[in-house]
Amino acid sequence: MLSLLSFQAHIENYRRKKYYALSLSILGGILMALGWYFPFSPLLFVGLIPMMELIEFYFDKNEKQKADTTTTKKKKYFTRLCFFIWIYFIVWNVGVYWWLWNALSVGVIGVFLLNAFLQLLPIIFYVFTRRFSVGFINYLSLVSCWLFFEYVHLNWVLSYPWMNLGNALGEVPMWAQWYEYTGALGGSIWILLANILGHHVFIKQDIKVGAYLVWILVPIGISYGIYASYNDEEMKNLDSVEMAVLQPNLDCYNEKFSRNPKTGEPATNHISFKDQIQRYIDLAKSVMTDSTKYIVLPETAFHQNSTEYNYTSQPDLEPIFDFCRENNLILIAGADTYKFYTESDTIPKTARQSNGGSYYDMYNAAVQFAPFVKDSISFYHKSKLVIGAETNPIKMILPNQSASLLFVDIMGTLGTQDYRGVFTSPNSKAKVAPAICWEAVYGEFCTEYAQNGANVIVVPTNEGWWGNTPAPRQLWALSALRAIETRRSVARAANTGISGFIDQTGKDISRSNYGEQTALKYKVKLNNEITFYTLHGDYLGRLAGFLAVFFFISAFVRKLRQ
Template identity: 40%
Template sequence: MLRRLLLALASALLLILAWPPRMLAPLTLVAFIPLLWVVREIDYDTEFKGKKGWAVFGYSFIAFLIWNVACSWWIYYAAAIGAVSSSLFNATAMALMMVLYYKGRKNLGPQRALISLPAYWVAFEHFILRWDLSWPWMNLGNAFAGAPDAVQWYEYTGTLGGTLWIWVVNITLYAWLAKFQRQHQTVRQWLRLALRLVLFILVPLALSLQIGAQYVALGDTADVVVIQPNVDPYTEKFNTDDIEQTRRILAIADSVMDDQVDVVLAPETALPGGLNEDRLDREPTIRLIQSWLRQYPNTQFVIGASTYKVYDRPQDASPTARYNERAQYYWDSFNTAISITSDTIQTYHKSKLVVGVEQMPFRSTLQPLLGEAILDLGGTTGTLGMQETRDVFPHGTKDLKVAPVICWESVFGEFVTDYANNGADFLGIITNDGWWRDTDGYKQHFAYAKLRAIENRRSVARAANTGISGFIDFKGNTLQRLGWDERGALRQEVFLSNAPTLYQRYGDAIGRLAYALAIAFLLYVFVRGRVKA
């Protein structure tokens, strides 16, 4: 028992060391071998007497729970229940996939069952990118955010391709070790293993380096400024006058401004007080920014805000609208990106919402039971409104379109491609990572933006309230950055592109294929199991 526990802990430790912000992502290529060995030993052991499935689940659950908690415990600062539930759910689901693999060993055979495991895992990751309780932070392909040079081919596959690669290498090495234990290998078998390692490890790495080398920074550019005001979201941000905060942001921008700047990015909910979307042009903060922009008539200012919309007629209300019983009207609250020039205003509403903070999952079922039971963190909380399309902000005087990617949205690869498909020339990410305090959370969030740059071959400009603000090129390399608890502005010429990548066109096609394979494996395993019984 101790031996198996140590093997499970070894898998957990390898996964922890591989995860950003640590730069040891290649450890994922061997991290599952100890756990696969645990399953093998349980399968061949007579000790458990009909409880082998539970044993596989138990050891796997321990490994995956430790990994998830160690890499995402910081959620606790924003939502304690979220930290607990996300780790428990992920660990349970991942352990169940190991149980499915164990069951498959009986009906598919040990070798073919190994093939089913990547199908289950990729299908699971694809699923959690899309349902109401989505928490894709720990998807395996994200590990290489710490080593973007190794996965330049994400422009073809997205992060699910990375997940598949990790599993293929793990099962190849595990299968060889299992065979080696049974019998010594001949020279031919050693050569066969070496060939597989070259094929599955060195070829993808060489391909990545070759792809990265072919991209050269040429073409049109935009002069972009990002602002990091460094306001504490727990004490200062939502207790300070909006006008004062706006003046502070403009003063920070002034330190790097001139009339050549094309775009200024300020963080998510930098205007937290609640702006009425039906009269944005009359809001004091917006008018202050427009007045400031008269010095810079060719500059576009993109800033995050808490906004709301009142519906005059009940039939106009959206599915997320709330009802004000006292005033008898429906209204929506939004986490919004606002594009401001000296004479125009445009809005985009955040549409990937944080479960339990900005969105009630399974709203139609749970709201009648719980009401608006959403954690209140100040600012844009409650069940927020969304929109169907990923709008981009065209520049007023230049042939340029900015993608207003808001915070949590930047974790969803296929979702972000919709901005690029709608004409975005670069990705403008605005976020408020201060909720997580000085932990790995904001570092991971910044690292994941590198994967979005690769998938879309778009430069990234990132403005955080605090955390990391900076610039990332279309190969995932950090060009400039401001760190935790720093106030300031950065300015960078970012290269523009509107050429589509394969991933933009087909999205997570690997995930859709994995669904079909996973269903086929499940049907075979359980139908055949019943026939045998």
């Protein structure tokens, strides 16, 4: 009892310090950022406590001065609270994806500031609802507001869900096996509630540490139990297919393209497209066996902007198509393609107009070439586009010229498709989900492939834009979460980055190193099981949305009655 009083007196004394709020902002942001990196993952369970203390500090200050606090002073306190929580989010954002600087340079500052501001919004909503509720309802409101924000951030035009709490567990997939039931939003709830308990344990000291530890350790124990249920015998009974993933290690800025995409200047060490195709063939030869059925190439491996009409007649691609014909191989590759529309077609908003007046769409596509049945060609168009690089959402609101001034517009808006296409072939039991790079960040989105019959996920990607930074590792970790959620094996082919294979439990089977020119092969398991999460998607986010709106309306009505 004496130690409790002593600790609380110490906290109260520290609260009087001039830089108390700022120190909480910086400390909390650093703790949360570190939680994104193994072996610091346990910091996720304490990293939100400084932010919660900031909110508690604000409400305590308001309560103590309630009688003589003017409206102006209340607004000042609230503004200060928002500012310091914004600083907290900025530090957290910078710590997690600082590597974006390598691709955007100074433009990344805008990303840090904007995403931190968006993260601030659910906290503002929570602070408003908290004024008119107490106890357990307060915390339910906090969880609902935050979870609904994450759900919205997965689905709206400015979608950037990189910082969703549940994504951080990709570094420790053995802790997240229950994602097959909840998806990554279930991990967000776990982390949020752990921090709420932690605030009561370490700051308020009105809950025993045992309850806090139980809340953290029991889900981990359940997760290991689920993992153990996927025993080797069950895995052996699944059909399999041998795939080879190729990592050509072409520098994005100075080798792959004729011009540096960042500066527009001629590339210093450009490798001709013909030689790039030959590198793909040589890598495939180095690893393939008589059992190899698929070779998988990275995102934009075929970057010469070819029409999808009569695609197998492209002379630049003839060598690799011939190689596949000779070896009975199915080829899956990333490609830049385009398609013209006829007068009878419905012209989508993403279409561009040529000098001749006709309309066409450009795509970041995946192409499957299967030489068994009249050189069968299938296309899938990437449909979760990278904001700025592949889509300018502001064009939906403003004219093209104004939108480009307000928002980075590197390639214009690419075409997409409404359904998650699955690659099939009569000569293979594999039904392949071609989740192109950024698409693998989205859990519910990837379940649509499984709903359409996919039994394995292939991720063509290009991680060379960010250099040898945590970016490739973080993208790999997100692919591990998609494997768990859908219980599908994942094959990743990176231009350079991390290529390799992940089994349906999220465990690494084999992986390359960054900057390595290599090819890997593995007999991936084909699983047709439909998980609970595959069926129901982000139901937790939708439920949170209902609760958040309910709490907000309830608080608004109570405010009017006052």
